[in-house]
Amino acid sequence: MEQTEKIRDRVVLVGLNSPVLKEEENADEGSMEELSALVETAGGEVTGFVLQNRYSPDPRTFIGQGKVEEVRAYCENTEATMVIFDNDLSPSQMRVLTRELGVQVLDRCGLILDIFAQRAKTKEGRLQVELAQYRYLLPRLIGMWTHLERQAGTSGKGPIGSKGPGETQLETDRRHIHRKIDKLRDDLEEVRRVRQTQRQQRQKNEIPVVAIVGYTNAGKSTLLNCLTDAGIPANNRLFDTLDTTSRLLTVSDTLDVVLSDTVGFIRKLPHQLVEAFKATLEELEYADLLLHVIDVSNPDWELQAQVVDALIEELGANNLPRIEVFNKCDCFTGEILPHGENIVSVSAWTGEGMDRLLSRIGKELDKGSFHVLVKLPYDKGGLLDMLYREAKVESVDYSETIDVTAVCSEKILGQVSQWVSMIQD
Numbered sequence: 001m002e003q004t005e006k007i008r009d010r011v012v013l014v015g016l017n018s019p020v021l022k023e024e025e026n027a028d029e030g031s032m033e034e035l036s037a038l039v040e041t042a043g044g045e046v047t048g049f050v051l052q053n054r055y056s057p058d059p060r061t062f063i064g065q066g067k068v069e070e071v072r073a074y075c076e077n078t079e080a081t082m083v084i085f086d087n088d089l090s091p092s093q094m095r096v097l098t099r100e101l102g103v104q105v106l107d108r109c110g111l112i113l114d115i116f117a118q119r120a121k122t123k124e125g126r127l128q129v130e131l132a133q134y135r136y137l138l139p140r141l142i143g144m145w146t147h148l149e150r151q152a153g154t155s156g157k158g159p160i161g162s163k164g165p166g167e168t169q170l171e172t173d174r175r176h177i178h179r180k181i182d183k184l185r186d187d188l189e190e191v192r193r194v195r196q197t198q199r200q201q202r203q204k205n206e207i208p209v210v211a212i213v214g215y216t217n218a219g220k221s222t223l224l225n226c227l228t229d230a231g232i233p234a235n236n237r238l239f240d241t242l243d244t245t246s247r248l249l250t251v252s253d254t255l256d257v258v259l260s261d262t263v264g265f266i267r268k269l270p271h272q273l274v275e276a277f278k279a280t281l282e283e284l285e286y287a288d289l290l291l292h293v294i295d296v297s298n299p300d301w302e303l304q305a306q307v308v309d310a311l312i313e314e315l316g317a318n319n320l321p322r323i324e325v326f327n328k329c330d331c332f333t334g335e336i337l338p339h340g341e342n343i344v345s346v347s348a349w350t351g352e353g354m355d356r357l358l359s360r361i362g363k364e365l366d367k368g369s370f371h372v373l374v375k376l377p378y379d380k381g382g383l384l385d386m387l388y389r390e391a392k393v394e395s396v397d398y399s400e401t402i403d404v405t406a407v408c409s410e411k412i413l414g415q416v417s418q419w420v421s422m423i424q425d
Ligand SMILES: Nc1nc2c(ncn2[C@@H]2O[C@H](COP(=O)(O)OP(=O)(O)OP(=O)(O)O)[C@@H](O)[C@H]2O)c(=O)[nH]1
Pocket: 214, 215, 216, 217, 218, 219, 220, 221, 222, 223, 233, 234, 235, 236, 237, 238, 239, 240, 241, 242, 263, 264, 265, 327, 328, 329, 330, 331, 346, 347, 348, 349, 350
């Protein structure tokens, strides 16, 4: 509840661009615009932007004393009640800025955590967000008390070498938070076990899993709805979906798959969140195919796709087959839509391109309906592994050649065509 009040604030956004910061730590117009969308998602109102260029961040105030004065005046003029930084602030910078600006100060990471906290509906989602919040809080809490200790020390009032009240409080708080974190981790472990069982069940049924991934607001939920009538909410706001929803999708007469929607990615995603959402995102690792949905109508789509690629790698899912789904092609204003073997352009809104997408999924996963006898020479043993992986092998006889009977797709048929001695459709 407290959160809802907090975010109805009038907000000034501040970003710093510096050559000594890493690219992903820097602010630019694109990331500021995104931050503004995040504020709107959280229910706040943006009253102004301050994008500063500076050689290096100021260790104390991040943006430098002069800029602090400017931002404070700006807040007064626009009656802002909160300042949100696009860059990550250290706990001590956040403290100094809160004091000197006279309004509440948040950074991007804190804002995203707030939004997740508002959105999380299921027990699992709540656990994940709570875990991320505690992990975010822990260093900040320590920073807070360190500050008090130092203040006591420099003013000469604190008895040197004795435990001040701050420190005692700090220890209690830290212990409390560590206990909370341990408990949340255990609870999430339990969730993970349940998922594991469901997964094994699915594997027994041999239904392939297709996971929809992509940048936030790319249209993942809309795509799932369009393909399966799932009827899940899809809204024009960031982080609309926090829970994994799965639906059965009939791809062709011979292929059914489980299609799963997932939480969206964003640049500078707090790593505490990535950690906490690993249970949900673990689905990716066990998927048979990824659909990477890209909002091609967004001028930043290339950068967004890179962010998603990097996270897929971090989650250990980069060796999975992947189809890039260029969505919102109804709004595409560029010259030529990207194209290529693993690319399909669609509009989840109008339904355009769904047939092509289904046939691409089929090509990737359908073991097909061609009954074949293949006589492989012994030095082509590698192709046998491939058949085991990509076709339904029924029998193998080692005679003069390796005689394999299997059911396979047209694609696989093409790869072994020169040794096929019998085909039945
Ligand atoms: N014009 C157009 N709009 C689309 C298309 N697909 C989705 N949208 C809109 O884009 C917005 C975001 O769609 P969602 O499906 O909620 O996006 P998402 O990827 O699930 O977003 P998160 O769950 O927030 O990560 C909604 O307003 C959709 O109506 C499309 O093909 N064309």
